[in-house]
Amino acid sequence: MVDEETYKASTYAPVNIAVIKYWGKRDTKLNLPTNSSLSVTLSQDDLRTHTTASCSSTVEKDSLTLNGKDQDVSGARTQACLRELRRLRKDVEEKDGSAPKLSELKLKIVSENNFPTAAGLASSAAGFAALVRAIADLYQLPATPTELSRIARQGSGSACRSLFGGYVAWQQGDKEDGSDSLAYEVAPASHWPEMRAVILVASAEKKDVSSTAGMQQTVATSALFKHRAENVVPGRMKAMEAAIHDRDFAAFAQLTTRDSNNFHACCADTDPPIFYMNDTSRAAVRMCEAINAAAGNVVCAYTFDAGPNAVVYYLAEHEKEVAGTFKALLGEKTGWEGKRGGAVEAVKKLPEGMEVAAELLSSGVSRII
Numbered sequence: 030m031v032d033e034e035t036y037k038a039s040t041y042a043p044v045n046i047a048v049i050k051y052w053g054k055r056d057t058k059l060n061l062p063t064n065s066s067l068s069v070t071l072s073q074d075d076l077r078t079h080t081t082a083s084c085s086s087t088v089e090k091d092s093l094t095l096n097g098k099d100q101d102v103s104g105a106r107t108q109a110c111l112r113e114l115r116r117l118r119k120d121v122e123e124k125d126g127s128a129p130k131l132s133e134l135k136l137k138i139v140s141e142n143n144f145p146t147a148a149g150l151a152s153s154a155a156g157f158a159a160l161v162r163a164i165a166d167l168y169q170l171p172a173t174p175t176e177l178s179r180i181a182r183q184g185s186g187s188a189c190r191s192l193f194g195g196y197v198a199w200q201q202g203d204k205e206d207g208s209d210s211l212a213y214e215v216a217p218a219s220h221w222p223e224m225r226a227v228i229l230v231a232s233a234e235k236k237d238v239s240s241t242a243g244m245q246q247t248v249a250t251s252a253l254f255k256h257r258a259e260n261v262v263p264g265r266m267k268a269m270e271a272a273i274h275d276r277d278f279a280a281f282a283q284l285t286t287r288d289s290n291n292f293h294a295c296c297a298d299t300d301p302p303i304f305y306m307n308d309t310s311r312a313a314v315r316m317c318e319a320i321n322a323a324a325g326n327v328v329c330a331y332t333f334d335a336g337p338n339a340v341v342y343y344l345a346e347h348e349k350e351v352a353g354t355f356k357a358l359l360g361e362k363t364g365w366e367g368k369r370g371g372a373v374e375a376v377k378k379l380p381e382g383m384e385v386a387a388e389l390l391s392s393g394v395s396r397i398i
């Protein structure tokens with residue numbers, strides 16, 4: 030019997046952006062991927078979900094609110110996470126007879142994103158990672174982030190990578206039960222602290238084709254995708270880990286942009302085709318290429334997820350060339366001038382021949398983060 034005491038734990042999890050993309054499942058129930066992936070976790074001050082989990086005998090049903098709105102907890106993915114966490118708590122209670130029987134109580138979960146929901150950024154990764162960690166903390170589970178990644182992955186594949194900061198890999202694994210499909214830290218953020226990113230929000234709309242549906246359409250129809258999963262990604266995972274280890278930005282950038290383009294080529298090769306990038310996205314690509322050409326060096330790398338927003342990575346020493354170019358173009362956009370962008374110096378002159386791309390960007394980008 031547990032008295033009416035309320036047990037509570039709070040935590041947060043950051044948004045992560047993949048530089049080697051996850052796309053395709055070999056098991057849709059367990060979210061087991063067809064290839065490994067690797068992400069860079071944005072600094073926690075930037076974009077994150079904060080979650081508080083509590084339980085007491087007075088809570089009548091499991092509930093979840095996100096930014097004050099009730100969410101459905103009956104879906105298979107949320108249920109899988111809750112079931113696994115309660116099972117682990119039961120183990121704790123069986124080992125220690127004096128541990129309160131929290132596994133028998135209903136959960137109240139309250140989440141807040143510190144980024145605008147309308148920014149069109151994938152929030153399921155940070156959301157499920159924060160949910161799993163908050164409940165694991167509440168239950169005082171003796172689980173490492175890698176062990177928790179197995180559970181968060183069942184909520185949303187990319188969530189397993191948000192249990193760590195810095196540079197994170199999700200190894201696909203080959204076991205049928207998914208016990209080896211886990212995330213691990215490649216390097217902490219402090220290993221390469223000069224890494225920066227700007228996000229150009231080209232659409233805040235909900236995407237036409239959800240990742241979950243889109244990726245299985247790709248698995249079912251694209252021969253290019255089969256080639257990607259079998260022949261392209263394994264080598265890139267090794268090369269990306271080496272680039273991060275060596276802090277080799279040129280190699281990091283080339284792998285990042287080529288993997289994004291390869292992923293979007295597989296989307297185009299899907300039947301019917303899926304288009305996530307739009308004219309604004311392509312203008313961002315051209316602008317990055319022009320910034321690199323003008324610098325005579327690879328100083329920035331773009332990547333696009335299942336939507337048109339550009340994430341542009343660069344090193345602090347190239348802030349003016351990269352962020353300063355976007356500031357010159359888009360400086361007055363909401364969320365940039367006053368915040369982080371306040372410290373960025375705008376370039377005086379845009380790269381040669383970029384008038385059309387500049388026009389497309391300034392009309393298509395609604396927000397810079």
Ligand code: 2P0
Nearest residue numbers: 047050051185186187240241334335
């Ligand atoms: C990624 N994306 O690696 C890739 C790149 C989108 C493009 O992970 O069905 O929301 O929940 O496992 O994790 C989006 O997929 O899909 C995604 P589910 P998820 O970040």
